[in-house]
Amino acid sequence: MDSLFEDLRRMNKRQFLYQVLSFGMIVSSALMIWKGLMVVTGSESPIVVVLSGSMEPAFHRGDLLFLTNYEQDPIRVGEIVVFKVEGRDIPIVHRVLKLHERSNGTVKFLTKGDNNSVDDRGLYAPGQLWLTKKDIVGRARGLLPYVGMVTIYMNEYPKVKYALLAGLAGYVLIHRE
Amino acid sequence: MPSSPTPNVDDEIVPPPKVNKWDGSAVKNSLDDAVRDILIKKLGFDENFNLVDGRLGICSIAVAIAMLALLWDYLYPFPQSRPVLLLCVSAYFVMMGVLTLYTAYMEKGIFAVAVYKDPAGNEPQTWEASSYMKRFDDMYTLSLSCFKGKNATEKTVQFEKSVACFFDTEGNLLLDLLEPEVLKLHNNLTSGKKDK
Numbered sequence: 001m002d003s004l005f006e007d008l009r010r011m012n013k014r015q016f017l018y019q020v021l022s023f024g025m026i027v028s029s030a031l032m033i034w035k036g037l038m039v040v041t042g043s044e045s046p047i048v049v050v051l052s053g054s055m056e057p058a059f060h061r062g063d064l065l066f067l068t069n070y071e072q073d074p075i076r077v078g079e080i081v082v083f084k085v086e087g088r089d090i091p092i093v094h095r096v097l098k099l100h101e102r103s104n105g106t107v108k109f110l111t112k113g114d115n116n117s118v119d120d121r122g123l124y125a126p127g128q129l130w131l132t133k134k135d136i137v138g139r140a141r142g143l144l145p146y147v148g149m150v151t152i153y154m155n156e157y158p159k160v161k162y163a164l165l166a167g168l169a170g171y172v173l174i175h176r177e
Numbered sequence: 178m179p180s181s182p183t184p185n186v187d188d189e190i191v192p193p194p195k196v197n198k199w200d201g202s203a204v205k206n207s208l209d210d211a212v213r214d215i216l217i218k219k220l221g222f223d224e225n226f227n228l229v230d231g232r233l234g235i236c237s238i239a240v241a242i243a244m245l246a247l248l249w250d251y252l253y254p255f256p257q258s259r260p261v262l263l264l265c266v267s268a269y270f271v272m273m274g275v276l277t278l279y280t281a282y283m284e285k286g287i288f289a290v291a292v293y294k295d296p297a298g299n300e301p302q303t304w305e306a307s308s309y310m311k312r313f314d315d316m317y318t319l320s321l322s323c324f325k326g327k328n329a330t331e332k333t334v335q336f337e338k339s340v341a342c343f344f345d346t347e348g349n350l351l352l353d354l355l356e357p358e359v360l361k362l363h364n365n366l367t368s369g370k371k372d373k
């Protein structure tokens with residue numbers, strides 16, 4: 001540990017600025033990759049983790065899903081969509097059960113989880129009976145099993161997440177090149 | 178620790194800290210720092226920071242672009258921010274490309290640039306020190322170049338030695354062994370010039 005701080009103490013202003021910028025670049029690269037994915041897929045959250053078992057046996061808790069949200073691809077009954085209920089942050093992954101479409105293009109969806117016995121009306125906001133296009137985050141296009149468990153653990157034990165991030169930040173800031 | 182009140186050419190060089198002798202990059206950094214100290218403190222050159230500042234500038238621009246993207250997306254949530262995000266992401270990766278080219282072609286392993294203003298009033302000489310050490314190899318190559326003004330012909334001398342020549346078993350850098358090597362290169366260049 002001591003040698004790490006030695007390195008830091010011996011740095012002059014420029015060295016230190018470079019270390020801070022290196023850290024900034026790592027954070028920025030991650031950020032830019034995420035925003036880049038958002039732009040390419042058209043979805044505000046291109047990668048989501050399945051949080052419940054309501055879509056078994058297709059998806060299990062902890063699976064990682066890749067989404068797209070293209071305007072030109074209309075959503076049809078039977079497709080799996082990820083949506084967010086207004087006022088709640090948690091994305092829900094379920095299948096489209098019913099669809100109403102108007103000639104001007106506005107659509108209304110009703111969804112249901114494969115493993116649930118009732119449709120999602122109980123999950124929607126009070127008074128809301130249908131989902132609209134703006135509630136949809138995207139359609140599921142790809143799957144990586146189990147990988148999302150890491151995210152679930154880190155959210156259940158936030159201290160682990162902060163400790164890991166702090167450790168990483170400390171290491172990058174102090175270690176030279 | 179007492180320090181001399183007035184800075185002079187023979188400023189005491191702070192003994193470098195112990196390094197892990199098996200850590201290649203720490204060893205190389207330690208040698209580079211010591212060579213820089215010799216040029217600046219022992220020989221009294223003025224350090225020129227343009228090269229390092231260039232790299233800092235490119236990194237700062239890249240980080241600024243990323244922050245702009247973050248801020249814009251926060252103020253105007255996703256689908257409206259799409260064009261700005263697209264612009265920022267492309268600009269960011271362009272800057273990464275620029276940084277890679279800069280490091281590869283402009284920096285080329287140069288870790289110190291110093292200027293020597295001849296008291297006799299001749300043109301100031303620019304000295305560049307660069308080093309190279311292959312991964313997991315112990316051979317350290319130090320190159321010293323000297324040239325006057327811009328676009329002048331430059332003379333380069335170098336030595337390639339194992340890092341074991343300069344470090345003891347504990348990992349301490351022995352300046353007494355490094356200094357004569359560096360001064361030899363320096364003298365090589367200065368006396369070579371006088372021959373012409």
